[in-house]
Amino acid sequence: MSLRIAGMGWVTPLGRGVDAVWGRLLRGDEAPVQPISDSVSDKAYSAFRVPAEALKDLPPHPRLRRASAISRFAAAAGIDALAEARSTIGEIEAERLALVFAVSNGGVVYTKRFYHNVVESGAQSASPLLFPETVFNAPASHLAAILGITGTSYTLVGDGAVGVLAIKMASDLLDNEALDFCLVVAAEEADWLLCDAYHKWRLLKKEPPIELFRDPPRGMILSEGAGAVLLARQGAVQIDAIDLGGNFSQRREANAIVRRVLHDLADEHACIVASANGTFIDLAERNAIERELPSALVYSAKPALGESVGASTLWQTITGVQALRTRRLPPMLHSDPEAGLSFSTLGEISFKKVIVLNCGLNQQVAGLRLSI
Amino acid sequence: MESNQNRGPSGTEMSRFNDVSGKTGQYRVAVVAAGVLSPLGFGLDETLASLRANKDCVSPVTRFDVEKCRCKTAGQISDERLLSGRGNERKTERLHRATRMMMAVFEELFGQDPEFKPELTVIGTTSGGMSFGEDYYRGLHRHQGLRHSPGWIANYPPQKPVIDAQHAFEISTPCQIIANACASGTNAIGHAFECVRSGKYQRVLTGGYDALSELVFVGFDSLQAATPEKCRPFDRDRSGMVLGEGAAIFALENLESARARGARILGEIIGYGISTDNHHLTQPDPSGSGPRRAMEQALQSANRSAEEVDYINAHGTATTFNDAAEGKAVAELFGDVPISSTKSMMGHSLGAAGAIEAVVCLLALQAQFVPPNINFRNADRDLNLNIVANESREAKIDIILSNSFGFGGTNASILIQKLAA
Numbered sequence: 025m026s027l028r029i030a031g032m033g034w035v036t037p038l039g040r041g042v043d044a045v046w047g048r049l050l051r052g053d054e055a056p057v058q059p060i061s062d063s064v065s066d067k068a069y070s071a072f073r074v075p076a077e078a079l080k081d082l083p084p085h086p087r088l089r090r091a092s093a094i095s096r097f098a099a100a101a102g103i104d105a106l107a108e109a110r111s112t113i114g115e116i117e118a119e120r121l122a123l124v125f126a127v128s129n130g131g132v133v134y135t136k137r138f139y140h141n142v143v144e145s146g147a148q149s150a151s152p153l154l155f156p157e158t159v160f161n162a163p164a165s166h167l168a169a170i171l172g173i174t175g176t177s178y179t180l181v182g183d184g185a186v187g188v189l190a191i192k193m194a195s196d197l198l199d200n201e202a203l204d205f206c207l208v209v210a211a212e213e214a215d216w217l218l219c220d221a222y223h224k225w226r227l228l229k230k231e232p233p234i235e236l237f238r239d240p241p242r243g244m245i246l247s248e249g250a251g252a253v254l255l256a257r258q259g260a261v262q263i264d265a266i267d268l269g270g271n272f273s274q275r276r277e278a279n280a281i282v283r284r285v286l287h288d289l290a291d292e293h294a295c296i297v298a299s300a301n302g303t304f305i306d307l308a309e310r311n312a313i314e315r316e317l318p319s320a321l322v323y324s325a326k327p328a329l330g331e332s333v334g335a336s337t338l339w340q341t342i343t344g345v346q347a348l349r350t351r352r353l354p355p356m357l358h359s360d361p362e363a364g365l366s367f368s369t370l371g372e373i374s375f376k377k378v379i380v381l382n383c384g385l386n387q388q389v390a391g392l393r394l395s396i
Numbered sequence: 397m398e399s400n401q402n403r404g405p406s407g408t409e410m411s412r413f414n415d416v417s418g419k420t421g422q423y424r425v426a427v428v429a430a431g432v433l434s435p436l437g438f439g440l441d442e443t444l445a446s447l448r449a450n451k452d453c454v455s456p457v458t459r460f461d462v463e464k465c466r467c468k469t470a471g472q473i474s475d476e477r478l479l480s481g482r483g484n485e486r487k488t489e490r491l492h493r494a495t496r497m498m499m500a501v502f503e504e505l506f507g508q509d510p511e512f513k514p515e516l517t518v519i520g521t522t523s524g525g526m527s528f529g530e531d532y533y534r535g536l537h538r539h540q541g542l543r544h545s546p547g548w549i550a551n552y553p554p555q556k557p558v559i560d561a562q563h564a565f566e567i568s569t570p571c572q573i574i575a576n577a578c579a580s581g582t583n584a585i586g587h588a589f590e591c592v593r594s595g596k597y598q599r600v601l602t603g604g605y606d607a608l609s610e611l612v613f614v615g616f617d618s619l620q621a622a623t624p625e626k627c628r629p630f631d632r633d634r635s636g637m638v639l640g641e642g643a644a645i646f647a648l649e650n651l652e653s654a655r656a657r658g659a660r661i662l663g664e665i666i667g668y669g670i671s672t673d674n675h676h677l678t679q680p681d682p683s684g685s686g687p688r689r690a691m692e693q694a695l696q697s698a699n700r701s702a703e704e705v706d707y708i709n710a711h712g713t714a715t716t717f718n719d720a721a722e723g724k725a726v727a728e729l730f731g732d733v734p735i736s737s738t739k740s741m742m743g744h745s746l747g748a749a750g751a752i753e754a755v756v757c758l759l760a761l762q763a764q765f766v767p768p769n770i771n772f773r774n775a776d777r778d779l780n781l782n783i784v785a786n787e788s789r790e791a792k793i794d795i796i797l798s799n800s801f802g803f804g805g806t807n808a809s810i811l812i813q814k815l816a817a
Binding site: 064065087123127128135136138139140142143144146147148150151152155156157158159160161162164165166168169172173174175176177178179180181182183189192193196199200217220221222224225226268269270271273281386387388390 | 462521536545546550573576577590591615670672678689802805
């Protein structure tokens with residue numbers, strides 16, 4: 025079966041809309057970080073946030089009235105992906121559309137607020153309005169209600185690689201001839217609690233820039249937003265390979281799995297959209313690229329957009345699709361010139377394939393290959 | 397062409413279904429091994445004994461303070477036994493209880509079939525290592541040093557218990573972790589079934605897990621979905637659920653492949669249905685249309701009629717609206733087929749529930765009995781159901797339907813069949 029991309033939606037700290045965000049990346053723009061703090065501690069961090077105006081024209085829907093930011097991001101990206109597809113292929117029947125939602129951290133804003141009330145004032149203070157929004161599949165439920173999806177809907181949880189697992193699930197679902205489309209959406213929301221957790225896990229730096237492929241790594245900065253791709257049997261860009269990779273128990277084991285995934289996906293006419301984010305991932309990817317595709321052009325949008333964890337694969341996939349559609353790659357920001365890799369500089373490109381490589385922060389590695 | 401996991405069965409002639417649902421699946425799907433851990437017991441044998449003894453395994457909550465909650469009971473797993481199992485060495489001492497649960501069910505499953513080599517793992521859960529998140533937040537709130545916090549953070553994500561259990565058994569299979577609320581376990585089994593049935597995979601490991609946590613307990617209590625009394629599914633006086641915890645996993649394999657290698661066949665998954673009910677985030681459409689579509693789709697997927705189903709293991713949470721919607725759909729579709737909710741015995745283990753209940757169904761098929769819906773006192777005159785009230789009973793059963801429905805409107809049903817010798 026041919027697995028193709030029929031529409032995309034992108035909500036990022038550089039704004040909303042595939043063409044708008046892509047234009048800014050091509051210009052070399054870098055989203056500003058915002059300070060993020062919490063009453064529970066004096067520590068402050070930075071995060072890339074989605075600007076408020078990005079969601080100003082989100083259609084009103086009762087389900088979004090009390091929904092958390094993550095659900096709004098997911099809704100905006102999903103609606104945009106369907107709108108793009110409808111503009112080229114016409115009507116999409118909801119009963120022939122499945123939904124796969126990918127996430128890592130989930131609705132942490134409401135979860136923290138809910139539990140804070142419990143810790144602060146006891147169980148009798150727990151909010152029955154907040155609790156349902158804390159479940160991982162709340163954004164998918166809202167999106168299904170908005171789009172009128174009454175059939176298949178899955179929420180997948182994992183680390184950064186969860187997006188590849190979600191696209192693979194969508195591919196398997198589309199084997200069912202009762203379905204024509206599968207909307208894959210991934211989203212995250214930023215919160216101080218996440219920053220603190222990743223900082224304590226020694227993965228976060230407090231101020232930009234995110235510097236890539238440095239040894240030793242200098243840390244990442246969290247981001248928020250959503251990405252959506254509508255998978256179909258028609259569309260200009262094809263997903264021609266998906267490699268679900270494997271899992272590592274120690275970080276040092278990531279090298280071998282990343283290399284194996286890249287080996288399986290390698291194509292001499294491909295460039296690489298990497299998951300490098302300023303952590304141990306950079307070294308695993310650098311090691312794999314040096315050995316498997318040493319002359320491949322490498323790009324990561326994370327210095328410009330931040331690390332969106334569960335949404336990162338979808339952002340990488342959208343980046344790859346746009347590179348193939350526009351025959352351009354944005355300039356790589358803040359990479360180590362001594363890293364020994366070929367980083368993208370703005371200019372026309374001739375390759376017809378893109379490898380999306382994703383090494384997650386918590387044990388999962390996977391990748392896929394796009395072609396036009 | 398996809399680069400991996402895309403290998404169809406070869407070398408054997410496969411049985412084909414006349415599938416009317418539009419799915420391309422052609423291959424029969426066997427359960428070749430299973431592992432279970434729940435308040436009913438550790439392993440298949442203890443679980444079967446508890447089911448036949450109509451045991452009430454719900455007890456006062458001991459893991460956290462429930463003084464200010466309406467509900468004060470849950471189905472719980474003994475830490476004493478859990479911690480004495482595999483994974484007790486020093487390097488794994490910081491693992492979450494959920495990881496230990498997964499290790500226990502892995503041990504049982506691979507004890508039955510050490511040769512089972514999965515290509516994919518699909519597991520359902522709702523809250524992963526939630527209690528570590530709670531420990532972390534409480535530590536922050538108290539301005540404590542949080543010496544253990546990196547371990548809590550690393551072991552909190554839902555994929556972690558699965559991947560760590562896999563590592564303990566030297567497996568590095570990619571893991572899809574489904575978080576479709578209370579339907580997660582059945583969704584996981586259903587998706588795994590479709591993966592094998594399509595011929596894309598020969599062997600998939602599947603199931604579900606969830607460990608009791610304060611946040612989730614208090615959440616259901618705040619919704620007044622949890623009862624301060626006994627859990628009485630489908631009873632006129634039902635007043636809500638009690639929570640539970642546990643894990644269950646299955647080794648699913650292409651039937652012909654399993655037979656070819658001489659694997660023991662415990663049962664066969666024959667159908668799966670999934671639907672989404674957009675009525676409300678936490679309440680089903682009172683018409684029962686969501687559950688009904690999932691059950692109809694499961695029947696259609698198996699090419700079976702409702703008359704062929706011998707027993708229904710209900711979602712049956714004992715909340716007013718859920719039982720009413722499920723009961724209405726079941727009565728309309730199946731008439732007086734015997735039905736029970738085994739959550740009455742062990743509580744609702746959320747992401748694990750569908751998987752544990754699928755084990756209950758397998759045991760019922762093997763031992764030819766229907767498990768009970770305990771604490772049942774008065775029939776609800778609005779629900780025209782044939783409840784297996786309070787005591788298990790012998791029955792000739794060949795096909796069972798198992799339901800799971802969850803927050804967000806996710807509905808899942810699977811059909812399990814006894815395989816003729």
